[in-house]
Amino acid sequence: MMVGERPALRLLGAGLVCLDIINMDGKVQYYNGGSCGNVASGLSFLGWKNAVLTGRYKDEAAKILNCNFERLGVQKIEVKHGNSVTPRIIEEFSNGQQKAHHFSMVCPQCGRELPRLSSFDDKSVCSLELSDFNVFYSDRTSKGIVLLRNLYKDKGAWTVYEPNSSRNVKSLLTNAIDSHIVKFSADKVSMTLADMIRNQSTNGATVLIVRTMGKEGLAYSYRKRDNTMSLWKHLDVQPVPHFVDSCGAGDWCTTGILYSLVNKHPSFTKYLTNQDVVASLQYGQALSAISCCFLGAQGLIYADVSEDIEKNLLGSRGRLFANQLNPADPPGNLSANYCDFCLLEREL
Template sequence: MSQPREMIDVVGTGFTVLDRLYSDGQLASEALGGSCGNVLVSLAMLHRQVVPVLSLGFDEIGSRLVDEFRVAGANTQYICRHYGRRSPVLRQELDTSSGRHSFSFVCDETLEEYPRYEPIGRDEVRLAMDALERCTVFYADRLSPTILEAMECAHSSGAIIYFEPSIYDESLFSEALALTSILKYSSDRLGQMLDEPVAASTAIAIVTHGEDGLEVRHGHERVWSAAIPAKRVLDTCGSGDMVSVGLIDWLLTQSISAQTSLTLHDIMCGVSAGQRLAAENCAFAGARGVFRHHDIEYLRSLLSEVGSHF
C-alpha cells in the first residue's frame, strides 16, 4: 500500500526581482524583492515549507536571488535558470522624510533599462507538477497562460488559490478568478475593473485602501478593517505583502483547506495578523525590514497576538 505524499505549505510563482533600494538618493541595499518574492521568502523565514517556481537568468543576479531563497529555507529545486537571459531588477526610491517610495525599471546612472520579469514556461510547469499537486496554498501575483496552467493544476489538487494581481490581464482574468479562493487587490489601481466581476464570484476579496485600511468582501457582504497605526513610518513599501504573509501563515496554522467553506468572517483574524505585521514593517527601510531586524520568536508573537480591531 503506497504512503500518502507529504504536503507542501506554499508553492508560488510571479513577480520576483532584485530590488535595489535607494534611500534619499543613495544606494542602501540590494535584496530579493517583488510581491511574489517578498511573500514567499518571508513565509520561508517563518519556517513554512515554501517552493518558488520561477524562471531566472543564469547570471550573478539570478544566483543571488536563488541563494536568498535557499538561506531563508525555501526549496529552490524548481527555480529554473536560463543561459542568455538576464534576471530582473527593480529600482526603488525611498524618501525617508515622508516614508514614500517609487519604482523604476531604468538605471538612474546609465539610463539603461533593467531586465524585466519573465513568467514561467511550460517546461517549468511540467517540472513542478509534483509540487503543484501537493501544495496547501498556491500563490501568484501575475498571470500568463502557463501560470494559469499551474493554478489549474494546484486547484484541481485541492489547494487554496491566493491570487494578488497588480496588473489586469483581461484575457485570462475570468478563468483565474473562477479558480481563486482569496483575491487581494488595490482599490485605487484595479477597483474599477475588478469590483463588479469579483462581487459576482465565489472568491473572498481583500481590497486595500492604502493607509486607511482594507475591506474584506464576499459577494456583496463587506467588513471594513482599519489600518493598525504604525509606531514609526520610515518606509511603507511591502505593507501589502506583509498582509498576505500574515494571512497565509494564519491559514496554514489553522489547517484551513480549499474544501473548507470559508466566509469572510472566518479569515478576519488572519487579516488582522497581517495588518500587525505590516504596521511593524513600516518602521524599517525595505519591503521586509521587520524580518531583518527581528527574530522568529518576535515575529511569531506578533502574528499570534489575541484580539482584533475590526
C-alpha cells in the same frame, strides 16, 4: 519532526521574483523582492517551507537572489525560458525623506533599462516534477501559471491570486473567479470592478476577496455556509508605530492572512466563517503595519529588533525575530565589466 507533529505548511509561488535594489542616500542594499518573492520569503520567515518558480538566471544578481533564498530556506525551482538575466527593480529615497520613495526601471548609474520578468508558458512547466503544496500563489497570469493553478486546485490546495493590474478586465475576472483567494489594492482595482468579481464569484471557486485601501483599511467578502458571497464588510487600518516605508506592506498583509488561515485550514475549505476571516485579516494587517517600520519590502526580515520592542509591536501574537538574519552581500570581486549599482554587464 516529532511524532504527531504536523509537517510545516508549504507554498509554491509563481510570478514576480526579482532583486530589489534599495538606494537610501547613496547606501545600496540588495533584497529579494516581487510580490511572489516577498510572500514566499515572509512565510518562510514564519516557519513555512516554500518554493518559487524562477528563470534559470546566471548573472551576478542571481548569486544574491540565490543566497537570500537559501538563508530563508526558500527552494528555487528553475524553469527554462528565454531570459537568463535576473529581473530587478530600484527603490529610491532622496534626501533622507523616507516617506517619499519611487520605483525605477532604469539604472541611475549606467543608464541601462533593467530586465523584466518573462512569463512561464505551459510547455516550460509541464516537465517539472513538483511535490505537494498547501498553497499555490500567483501574482501574474500565463498559460503555465493557469495550468499549475488547476493542478493544485484539483489536489485540494489553496489557490491565491493577486493581480498586478486590471488593464485586461476579461483576464482579471477569469483568473479571479478561478482562484480561491483573490486580493488586490484599491489603486489597481476599482470598486465597480471589485463588485463584478464578487458577483461572478458566486458561481466560481472563490471563497475570499480582499480589497486593501491603504489608510482606509480594507473591504472583504467571503463565501458563507449557504454558498453565497457575503456583502462587503470593512476593517479599519491598524496603526503603524513608527512609519519608515510602505513598500511591501500589501505583501506582508497577504503573508499574515495565509499564515493564519491556512494554519487553521491546511487544505481548501468550501466556505469560511466571519470569525476566521477577521482573525486572518487582522493578523495580516498587523504584519503589514509592522513592516512599515522598516526600509524595503523585506526589511522586517532583516531587522535587528529587541524582544521588548517586538512585544510593543506584536503584543501577544508571538515572536518574529528569534533568529537574526542578514541579507546577502553584493559581489566583492565585481569586474569593471559590470555596473556596481544595478549589477548588469556593461554594453560594449
